[in-house]
Amino acid sequence: MAAPRRSKVIEIFWQIHPRLYRWSGGRIGGAIGGMPVLLLMTRGRRSGEPRTNALTYFPRGGSYVVIASFLGEPRNPAWLLNLRAEPNAEVLVGRSRIAVRAREAADPERAQIWAEVVAKAPDYAEYQSRTTRTIPLVVLDPR
Numbered sequence: 001m002a003a004p005r006r007s008k009v010i011e012i013f014w015q016i017h018p019r020l021y022r023w024s025g026g027r028i029g030g031a032i033g034g035m036p037v038l039l040l041m042t043r044g045r046r047s048g049e050p051r052t053n054a055l056t057y058f059p060r061g062g063s064y065v066v067i068a069s070f071l072g073e074p075r076n077p078a079w080l081l082n083l084r085a086e087p088n089a090e091v092l093v094g095r096s097r098i099a100v101r102a103r104e105a106a107d108p109e110r111a112q113i114w115a116e117v118v119a120k121a122p123d124y125a126e127y128q129s130r131t132t133r134t135i136p137l138v139v140l141d142p143r
């Protein structure tokens with residue numbers, strides 16, 4: 001089965017998912033494709049407005065790794081640009097709200113994490129093949 005592509009249906013899902021997740025404490029939407037989901041809360045880099053994105057993640061030690069794949073789109077997702085402007089953010093994992101500080105993984109750490117990601121979720125290799133940008137891996141460390 002091919003990895004999903006961006007579409008109107010996917011965009012509607014992205015809008016509804018955080019609300020369902022928050023309302024249910026992660027019981028609804030707490031996993032997608034066998035991968036756990038968290039809500040990432042950032043501030044818009046230009047607007048300063050709060051932004052929430054539901055993202056699959058990979059636990060790594062006490063941290064959370066999120067992948068800025070944007071389904072293989074040619075540009076980075078807005079949440080990554082927001083984290084680059086202000087790396088302090090919050091995540092909601094189930095009902096637990098956790099303050100985090102974001103950092104982009106650089107090689108050799110990135111290469112190691114990418115291998116783990118692709119082994120667990122092969123769709124990410126397809127997303128990488130759809131774009132010329134290197135898909136960023138963001139480590140959210142609790143602070």
